[in-house]
Amino acid sequence: MTNIKTKVSKVIQAKTMPDKPDLKYLFEPRSIALIGASHHEDKIGYKILGNIVSSKYPGKIYPINPDGGEILGQKVYKTIDEIKGEIDLVTIVIPAQYVFDAVKSCSNKGVKFLSIITSGFSEIGNSQQEKEIVNYANEHGMRVLGPNIFGIYSARAPVNATFGPPDIKSGSVAILTQSGALGIAMIGKTRVENIGLSSIISIGNKSDIDESDLLEYLVMDDATKVIMMYIEGVKNGERFVRILKQITPKKPVIVIKSGRSKKGATAAASHTGSLAGDDNIFSDIMKQCGVIRAESIQEAIDWSKYLALSNPPKGENSIIITNGGGIGVLATDACEKYNVTLYDDLETMKKIFSDAVPEFGSMKNPIDLTGQAKFEDYQRSLNAAFNDDDIHSVICLGCEAAALDTEKLFTFIEEAISNSKPIKPIVLSFFGGARTEKEIAFYKPRNIPVFSDVYEAVSCLGTLYKNYRNLQYRVDTIDQPASAETKSDTVLIENIINKVRLDKRNFLFSYEGMEIMKMAGIAVPRTGLAHNIEEAIRCAEEIKYPVVMKIVSRDILHKSDAGGVVLHLDNKEEVIDAYQAIIHNCRRYNPYARIEGIEVSEMAASGTETIIGARRDGSFGPIVMFGLGGIYVEVMKDVAFRAFPFSRKEANNMVSQIKSYPLLLGVRGEKRKDIDGIIDVIVKVGEILYEHKDISDIEVNPLITYEEGKGVKAIDARIILTRLNESQFGQAKTEEEK
Numbered sequence: 001m002t003n004i005k006t007k008v009s010k011v012i013q014a015k016t017m018p019d020k021p022d023l024k025y026l027f028e029p030r031s032i033a034l035i036g037a038s039h040h041e042d043k044i045g046y047k048i049l050g051n052i053v054s055s056k057y058p059g060k061i062y063p064i065n066p067d068g069g070e071i072l073g074q075k076v077y078k079t080i081d082e083i084k085g086e087i088d089l090v091t092i093v094i095p096a097q098y099v100f101d102a103v104k105s106c107s108n109k110g111v112k113f114l115s116i117i118t119s120g121f122s123e124i125g126n127s128q129q130e131k132e133i134v135n136y137a138n139e140h141g142m143r144v145l146g147p148n149i150f151g152i153y154s155a156r157a158p159v160n161a162t163f164g165p166p167d168i169k170s171g172s173v174a175i176l177t178q179s180g181a182l183g184i185a186m187i188g189k190t191r192v193e194n195i196g197l198s199s200i201i202s203i204g205n206k207s208d209i210d211e212s213d214l215l216e217y218l219v220m221d222d223a224t225k226v227i228m229m230y231i232e233g234v235k236n237g238e239r240f241v242r243i244l245k246q247i248t249p250k251k252p253v254i255v256i257k258s259g260r261s262k263k264g265a266t267a268a269a270s271h272t273g274s275l276a277g278d279d280n281i282f283s284d285i286m287k288q289c290g291v292i293r294a295e296s297i298q299e300a301i302d303w304s305k306y307l308a309l310s311n312p313p314k315g316e317n318s319i320i321i322t323n324g325g326g327i328g329v330l331a332t333d334a335c336e337k338y339n340v341t342l343y344d345d346l347e348t349m350k351k352i353f354s355d356a357v358p359e360f361g362s363m364k365n366p367i368d369l370t371g372q373a374k375f376e377d378y379q380r381s382l383n384a385a386f387n388d389d390d391i392h393s394v395i396c397l398g399c400e401a402a403a404l405d406t407e408k409l410f411t412f413i414e415e416a417i418s419n420s421k422p423i424k425p426i427v428l429s430f431f432g433g434a435r436t437e438k439e440i441a442f443y444k445p446r447n448i449p450v451f452s453d454v455y456e457a458v459s460c461l462g463t464l465y466k467n468y469r470n471l472q473y474r475v476d477t478i479d480q481p482a483s484a485e486t487k488s489d490t491v492l493i494e495n496i497i498n499k500v501r502l503d504k505r506n507f508l509f510s511y512e513g514m515e516i517m518k519m520a521g522i523a524v525p526r527t528g529l530a531h532n533i534e535e536a537i538r539c540a541e542e543i544k545y546p547v548v549m550k551i552v553s554r555d556i557l558h559k560s561d562a563g564g565v566v567l568h569l570d571n572k573e574e575v576i577d578a579y580q581a582i583i584h585n586c587r588r589y590n591p592y593a594r595i596e597g598i599e600v601s602e603m604a605a606s607g608t609e610t611i612i613g614a615r616r617d618g619s620f621g622p623i624v625m626f627g628l629g630g631i632y633v634e635v636m637k638d639v640a641f642r643a644f645p646f647s648r649k650e651a652n653n654m655v656s657q658i659k660s661y662p663l664l665l666g667v668r669g670e671k672r673k674d675i676d677g678i679i680d681v682i683v684k685v686g687e688i689l690y691e692h693k694d695i696s697d698i699e700v701n702p703l704i705t706y707e708e709g710k711g712v713k714a715i716d717a718r719i720i721l722t723r724l725n726e727s728q729f730g731q732a733k734t735e736e737e738k
């Protein structure tokens, strides 16, 4: 019934809503109006007009101000109605209380996009008006960027419709930022670092246009080679994940997300009004999507610049060339941290470098030219590395030394890079005093990837390789669950859920949870439900000893906490004792607990206990968790998350990501555990949650895992339903009565 209703309302909505305008007109508007253009030089409304004009925007510019006149040589219109012709983009910079009227005035002008710079909306709790503005705009075929933003710069137009710095260099990095102030600072920073931008856009409160919308444009935009995002919170995570999965096999996405620390999360949440979410979940899901996460803005900027400027590598073999052993070892450690593969074919290296490396040097990677190395030694080794097909990337290091003319070296590299013949990816790290620092400061903005810190240099190369692997092997691209035949019996599962709803519970008894597991094809112990001692004995004898017994009560969710689980029962007498003990313990634990009965199940053989969970996350929708189970799971927090749906391969990545993974591979002569069995359950549990919108949480704990080929067994399944309000409970009943 309800389904039909929502479908009908969706159809009606689709009819009344005009088509969304093409995002092309936000990035390449043919005309721009500025509501709130100002005659005063210190006003934002003046600055934006100045930026539009000085960015050599070729389209039509319509400044609007009731006083009319002229600003910066541009004719000012008193109202939008005076403007003839259509307007693609309207930038609004008037105080919040006048914004809605201004938006209304745009509805007859064929306006496609509104860039609402003004703040004072949902970020300070004024969500109602923001919603009304967006609804009105959407109903009239307009989309809203912002509010609470600095605007948009797009190299394609070109146009700088921001109130940030005027001189933005055009190039191939696109920046999306949720924070306006930080975004403006980033423009300044990109200028200092000499990074070219294809666009920079602030999305602010994301009342309508969000990252996902902009990413859809940027993935198609040939001018954009690298996408960098600063985000504080994710609102429509399911769509975000889908789009990221499409982009990262094509171009790199680098993300900085604030709210990593608990304190940071609170600050971010109050800053934008959107929840920052759990950082581990965010981190893992970005990994799943092939997104590269930076810790700091500097890192994100360094990586974006390097990825935009460097040629892609042709293979994994990297070589370190150095004049100092110590710095070489540091770089080796950094390579391990950032997953850069050091070439180790000694024979080939001898052939390549025998003419280049001096007598006391080393031809083992790192290639050590010794402290006596002169520019010419570096030049010979670098040329040897550049010219050999077995070497795919170079890490060039140096400690300040009297013999070495670094300026010559940097100039040589600059020439090699600017040479029309594409050179291999290279990063440089030089360490020393004032002379070295001065040279680094001079050459870095000339687009030589030189850093004083080895880790910074190697992290850039590591990021290049991350992207290389994304492009080579693709990341998880699945965005639909597996085919119907592998799915569990949906109708039978629905029946159980309905029964629980009718019983006015929002969680399933463990035996009901186990029934669902069984329907999904997950192995579970044989189980029966007893209401008295005689039934318990009968169950135990049918199941065969040893058995376990567990309390079944709507008032006891954590059974062992209440003394409601007894294991290793080998005979009738033990069953009788256990029955009485469980009732006694649970009565003492909660005198008001309603006891439905006692579950008797087969005692499963011991194995490695794992935990598999799934729940509906506020940001990302269905997510799945895997970890090593048992009593320490809460303490160790050694778990991995993924957004569902995903492939078996991704489930395998998830399993191998946890720190205790070696335990599953088997340590000290133990056999490997049934990892395939675990993956099966991970995917099935994800599917159950995905398919049944009534379920909010599933936790299989423990899933006992046996040796490879011997399978896994779900011992306990806790399933929670989404909360219904009273009227919905009523509805469930009427459905049943029918």
Ligand SMILES: Nc1ncnc2c1ncn2[C@@H]1O[C@H](COP(=O)(O)OP(=O)(O)O)[C@@H](O)[C@H]1O
Binding pocket: 510, 525, 548, 550, 557, 558, 559, 560, 561, 565, 567, 601, 602, 603, 604, 605, 701, 702, 715, 716
């Ligand atoms: N059928 C069984 N076979 C083997 N061990 C079991 C069985 N049932 C429970 N256990 C053990 O007892 C622990 C607690 O039981 P469980 O059903 O998970 O209850 P709860 O999580 O509600 O306390 C499990 O983590 C597992 O180690």
Ligand SMILES: [Mg+2]
Binding pocket: 701, 702, 716
């Ligand atoms: Mg349990």
